[in-house]
Amino acid sequence: MADQIYNAIFIGSIYALFALGFTLVFSVLDILNLAHPALFTLGAFTALFAMQQGVPAPLAVVLAFTVCGLAGIALDRVAFAPLRRRNAPPLSAMISSVGVSLIVIRLIQLKYGPDLQSYPRGSLPAAVFSLGGLQLDTLRAVIIGLAIALMLGLTYLVRRTRLGRELRALAENPRAARLLGIDVDRAIAATFFLSAGLGGVAGALYGFATNSPYSQMGLNFELKAFSVMIVGGMGSIPGAVLGAYLLSFGEIASLAYLPSELRDAFAFGLLFVVLLIRPSGILGQRAVDRV
Amino acid sequence: MHEGIRPMWAALVALALTVTACGGTSTTGGATSASPAASLAKADIKVGVVISLTGVANVYGPTQKNGVELAAQRINDAGGANGAKLVLVIEDDQSTPDGGVTAFRKLVSQDRVAAILGPTLSGTAVAAHPVAQSAQTPTIAISNTGDGIVGKCAYGACDYIFRASLGESAAIPETVKTVKAKLNLKSVVLMYAQDDKFSSDGFAIFKKSLDAQGITIKKEIAFSKNDVDLSGAVTQALAENPDAIVDTSLAGPAINILKEVFKRKPGLPVIGGNGFNTPAIIASAGAAAEGAISGTAWFLGNTDPVNKDFVAAYKAKYNTDPDQFAAQSFSGLYILLDALKRTPTPNSVLHDKLRDQLELTTGVKTPLGEFSFTKDHDVSQKIYVVQIKGGQFTLIN
Numbered sequence: 001m002a003d004q005i006y007n008a009i010f011i012g013s014i015y016a017l018f019a020l021g022f023t024l025v026f027s028v029l030d031i032l033n034l035a036h037p038a039l040f041t042l043g044a045f046t047a048l049f050a051m052q053q054g055v056p057a058p059l060a061v062v063l064a065f066t067v068c069g070l071a072g073i074a075l076d077r078v079a080f081a082p083l084r085r086r087n088a089p090p091l092s093a094m095i096s097s098v099g100v101s102l103i104v105i106r107l108i109q110l111k112y113g114p115d116l117q118s119y120p121r122g123s124l125p126a127a128v129f130s131l132g133g134l135q136l137d138t139l140r141a142v143i144i145g146l147a148i149a150l151m152l153g154l155t156y157l158v159r160r161t162r163l164g165r166e167l168r169a170l171a172e173n174p175r176a177a178r179l180l181g182i183d184v185d186r187a188i189a190a191t192f193f194l195s196a197g198l199g200g201v202a203g204a205l206y207g208f209a210t211n212s213p214y215s216q217m218g219l220n221f222e223l224k225a226f227s228v229m230i231v232g233g234m235g236s237i238p239g240a241v242l243g244a245y246l247l248s249f250g251e252i253a254s255l256a257y258l259p260s261e262l263r264d265a266f267a268f269g270l271l272f273v274v275l276l277i278r279p280s281g282i283l284g285q286r287a288v289d290r291v
Numbered sequence: 292m293h294e295g296i297r298p299m300w301a302a303l304v305a306l307a308l309t310v311t312a313c314g315g316t317s318t319t320g321g322a323t324s325a326s327p328a329a330s331l332a333k334a335d336i337k338v339g340v341v342i343s344l345t346g347v348a349n350v351y352g353p354t355q356k357n358g359v360e361l362a363a364q365r366i367n368d369a370g371g372a373n374g375a376k377l378v379l380v381i382e383d384d385q386s387t388p389d390g391g392v393t394a395f396r397k398l399v400s401q402d403r404v405a406a407i408l409g410p411t412l413s414g415t416a417v418a419a420h421p422v423a424q425s426a427q428t429p430t431i432a433i434s435n436t437g438d439g440i441v442g443k444c445a446y447g448a449c450d451y452i453f454r455a456s457l458g459e460s461a462a463i464p465e466t467v468k469t470v471k472a473k474l475n476l477k478s479v480v481l482m483y484a485q486d487d488k489f490s491s492d493g494f495a496i497f498k499k500s501l502d503a504q505g506i507t508i509k510k511e512i513a514f515s516k517n518d519v520d521l522s523g524a525v526t527q528a529l530a531e532n533p534d535a536i537v538d539t540s541l542a543g544p545a546i547n548i549l550k551e552v553f554k555r556k557p558g559l560p561v562i563g564g565n566g567f568n569t570p571a572i573i574a575s576a577g578a579a580a581e582g583a584i585s586g587t588a589w590f591l592g593n594t595d596p597v598n599k600d601f602v603a604a605y606k607a608k609y610n611t612d613p614d615q616f617a618a619q620s621f622s623g624l625y626i627l628l629d630a631l632k633r634t635p636t637p638n639s640v641l642h643d644k645l646r647d648q649l650e651l652t653t654g655v656k657t658p659l660g661e662f663s664f665t666k667d668h669d670v671s672q673k674i675y676v677v678q679i680k681g682g683q684f685t686l687i688n
Contacts, residue, residue, distance in 0.1 A: 003555075007522040014519060114350050116542055118574040126577070128554050135555050206519070212546045212575040220517040252523045260513045260524065261485060 002134055004252050010140050012248030013147035014209070017202035019225040019232075019240040020154060021195035027235030028171045028191045030090055035075055035097040036199050036225070037218025038104035043068045043200025044207030044217060045108050051123050057208065064204040065197040072196020073189050075100055081188075109215045116212040124208055143205045150198060151241050158237065163190055171235075231271045233284025242282050247271060335378040336371075336631060338363075338624070339398035339428075341409030341419065346386025348411045351434060351616045356381060357609050358617030359408060359433075362624035365604065372631040377624070384410040384419070391419030399426035405631070406430065406645060408623045413437030421446045429630075429646045431455050433623040434616055436565065437492070442667035451646055453668040455623045455659075457588035459564055460496050462674055466586035467500040469676040469688040470562055474535065478507040479562070480528040482538045482548065485513040493539030493564040501537070509533050516544060525551035535559065541566040546575045553579030560584060568615055573682050583679045588670070589618040589659050590677050590684040601658040622657035629655045 018040060025033045046067045047060040055063065079096040125138040158164040166187045169177040178184050207213035228247055232239025247267055254266035274282060340359050343352040359379060367376050380402045382394035391410040398404045399422060406429040410419050413435040420440070423430040424447075432440050432454040439445050441454045470476055479501065483494035494511075501508055509531040514524050525548055528536055538548050538561060545566055552559055553576075560582055567585035576583075591602060591612055601621060605613040613621075630648035634641065655662045663671040676688040 003526045004523060007520070007526060010522065011520045116546070116571040116575055118571070121577070137554055209520070210543075210547060210575070211550075211577070212543060212571065214543070220519050224519075255512075255523045255527055260511070260527070263513075264515065 002132070004256055006134055006136070008245070008249045008252040010144055011251065012245035013144045014202070014206055015221070015224055015228055015248055016151060016241045016244035017147045017198065017205070018221045019228045019244055020151060020237065021198040021202070022225050023229050023232070023235060023237055023240040024154070024195040024198070025191060026229065027237065028167050029080075029188065031080060031093045031097070032090070033075075033097050033195070034094055034222070035079070035101040035104065036195070037222045038101040039068050039071060039075070039196045039199040040203035040206075040218040040221065041108060041213070041215060042071060042104055043203030044213040045112065045117075045203075046200065047204035047207060048112075048117055048119060048213055051120050057119075057123055057125075061201055061204045064200040068200025068203070069193040069197030071104075072192035072199075075196065076188060076192040105215050105218075112215065114215055116214045118211050119208065119213075124211065139208055143209060146201075146205065150201065151237075154194070154198070155237055157194075163187070167191060227268065227271055231274050231281055233281030236281065236283040239281055239283030243271070246274070246282075335376045337378050337380055337402055337404040338627065339395075339402060339404040339407040339409075340379050340381045340620075341384050341391060341394045341398070341407060341411075342381065342620075343386040343411035343415075344383040346384075346390070348386040351411050352383070352386075354614050354617040355409075355411065355434065355620040357605070358613060358620035359624050361601075361605055361608055361617075362621045364608075366624065366628055372628055375631075377628070377631075380404060384412075384415050386412060386415070388415050388418035391415035392422055395419040395422035399423060399428050404428065405642070406627055408433050408620065408627070410435075413440060416440055417445065420444070420449060420452050424449055424451050427451055427642045427646075429453070429627075429642060429649055431623050431627060431649075433620045441669050450668075451642070453649055453664055454670055455626055455662065456619050457659075457670045457672065457674065459493055461670065462586035462588070463493065463496045463564060464500040464503070465674040465688070466562065466564075466584065466676050467497070467504050467506070469586075470535070470560070470584055471504045471506060473687060474560055476506050476534045478509050478531075478533050479535045479537050480510045480512060480531050480533040481508050482512045482514065482524065482528060482536060482540070484516040484540045484544055487516040487540065489566065490516070490540045490544075490564075493566075497537055497539055497564070514540075514544065516540065518544065518547075521547045522551050524548075525555070529556055529559075533559075535562055537562045539564045539566065542569050542571050542575075546572060546580075549576040549579040549583060553581075558582070565615075568677075568684070570612065570614070573679060580679045580682075584676065584687070586674055586676045587615065587684075588672065588674070589615045590675050590686070592683050592685065593658070593660075593675065595658075595660065597656045598658040618658045622659045622662065625657050626652060626655050626662055 022036045025031055043064040046064040050060040050063045051057060079100045080093050083092050083096060127138045129136055158167060166182045169180060169182055170184060170187050174184060224247060228243035229240050232243030250267035250270040251263055254263045258266055342355045343349055363377050363379050371377055380398060382397060384391040384394050398407055407423055408431050410416055411434050416432055416435045417439060420430060428451060430452050434456050435454060436456055436458045441449060441452050481494065481497060484490040512524050512528055514521055521544060536552060536559065538545055545563055549561055552561055563583060563585045565587060567583055568587045573580045602613060605617060630645060630652060633648045634645045650664060653663045660673040665671050675686055677684040678687045
């Protein structure tokens with residue numbers, strides 16, 4: 001039982017970490033960034049590349065954050081900014097993000113091929129320890145801790161800092177934000193940097209946990225992150241985190257008490273019930289109150 | 292430019308040989324080259340190869356290409372098929388049935404090849420093989436492991452189709468038999484990816500084989516090939532206290548399962564299907580891969596001299612170890628060569644003669660071991676049950 005709760009917390013943390021960046025861009029800019037899975041993959045491979053050059057794992061995670069963050073800004077400049085200037089509907093932005101996603105994944109495949117890769121031998125902590133009858137490994141414990149820290153950090157940043165206030169103003173009304181003297185371009189760049197950077201960190205950590213990164217790894221998360229975001233309340237950051245844990249606990253509970261073939265049906269059924277009760281999601285609010 | 296000249300040279304040499312033979316100075320090759328047909332035998336023999344170089348199966352195509360190209364090079368360096376050079380015509384099937392059909396059509400109508408190897412995927416094969424069958428072009432499947440490829444085919448007669456790739460329905464029963472004897476297995480938990488055809492087929496075969504051997508299946512656990520983590524499923528499996536865990540998935544989920552089992556119950560045997568037979572398992576799961584068992588048509592560490600020779604040559608040419616797909620495509624061309632050597636004028640229209648000779652294939656020495664075709668045109672070779680020990684696949688049967 002304790003084992004399974006730990007498993008659910010781990011899986012939920014990974015879902016949440018992925019969904020955070022996804023949600024951030026949506027909440028501020030109303031863009032569904034379908035290149036997020038590709039940035040996630042890019043994070044895992046940035047860490048792989050760095051570690052193959054002898055960079056230690058913690059530093060590789062920092063690198064993954066930076067590289068993906070910058071890639072996020074580039075993504076905005078190439079795929080979203082031109083559409084924004086022409087007042088294109090949100091659907092166009094979605095399509096151009098799909099295009100970027102395909103390109104990034106293809107580039108990774110050109111360098112690494114479609115096969116499973118592995119991080120250099122001995123570069124990841126492998127220790128297993130017991131805690132009150134639980135068999136824990138350092139890597140997963142660190143991942144859970146880091147995921148929770150990042151979620152809290154992002155919430156703090158959005159709620160309490162100057163940048164956060166700017167982001168919220170931008171989310172509410174870009175025109176008004178500009179009139180108030182907010183540097184909108186800078187705020188948008190910051191949003192993409194944070195979102196993509198978080199995606200990159202999530203990718204690197206998940207890559208470590210499986211030690212088998214591959215070019216399509218991000219795609220497995222897309223549907224789940226999307227569901228988690230809707231159930232949490234489109235654009236609500238704490239909502240996405242709650243949704244992530246709800247899904248992971250639902251999956252584990254059905255595995256423990258129901259035939260395993262029904263797991264996804266149960267877990268997604270649970271999310272559906274939540275939406276029936278609260279159609280705008282657990283923490284969903286009117287658009288103006290978002291973030 | 293010189294591509295065009297080569298057949299001309301071959302024809303000239305053949306002509307010279309014929310003249311010498313007719314002139315009465317006896318040479319060993321002279322007796323057979325006395326007929327005009329024999330001079331044709333010295334012309335190149337075109338062999339079609341249809342593999343997935345793009346699309347979902349592009350993991351397999353490139354190593355298949357390496358394997359078959361290495362075989363062609365070695366065969367031609369050693370004098371080809373009775374002096375005739377083998378020329379490969381390699382086509383990409385794009386991992387799709389349509390791509391396979393297009394490639395097969397081109398090979399039979401435009402290139403008029405003597406025989407075809409491929410295509411990569413079973414799903415493509417059942418669409419493309421009928422093209423070869425109706426053109427009566429002998430075809431050897433070099434990587435299809437599904438049912439209905441040879442023997443009884445859903446599309447009708449398939450007497451021109453052969454298979455050199457061991458099916459899971461042959462490998463798994465051998466694996467189960469071996470582990471039962473070696474590990475004294477009484478009960479297992481059976482795990483599989485329910486949305487993956489390879490894994491769910493393997494699940495059905497394992498279930499039948501385990502039942503046949505009287506091993507209890509304590510629980511069946513389905514998961515998804517897209518699952519991001521399987522710790523929950525493994526926890527459920529371990530709660531049943533089985534003697535071993537059987538997992539029929541491909542390498543990705545298998546790595547996850549091996550790592551979880553190793554963490555919670557180190558030493559518990561994990562048994563798998565052909566998805567386990569990749570170096571990626573050892574590289575990614577590390578110590579957690581130790582002890583994993585699976586049945587296979589080929590393994591890298593096989594010390595048989597033919598295999599050692601193949602592995603060394605492959606490594607010298609491509610600077611990496613071959614995999615099973617490379618070994619099977621390499622072997623496929625040698626199996627074809629063996630039949631070509633026994634076939635008169637194999638490059639002309641005598642496809643039926645080549646087919647007859649393929650049917651007589653017995654004991655061809657390949658990296659897979661001594662290879663024969665059954666009367667159903669299917670694989671007859673040793674099945675290797677291997678266990679990962681010290682980071683290497685090691686034979687245990």
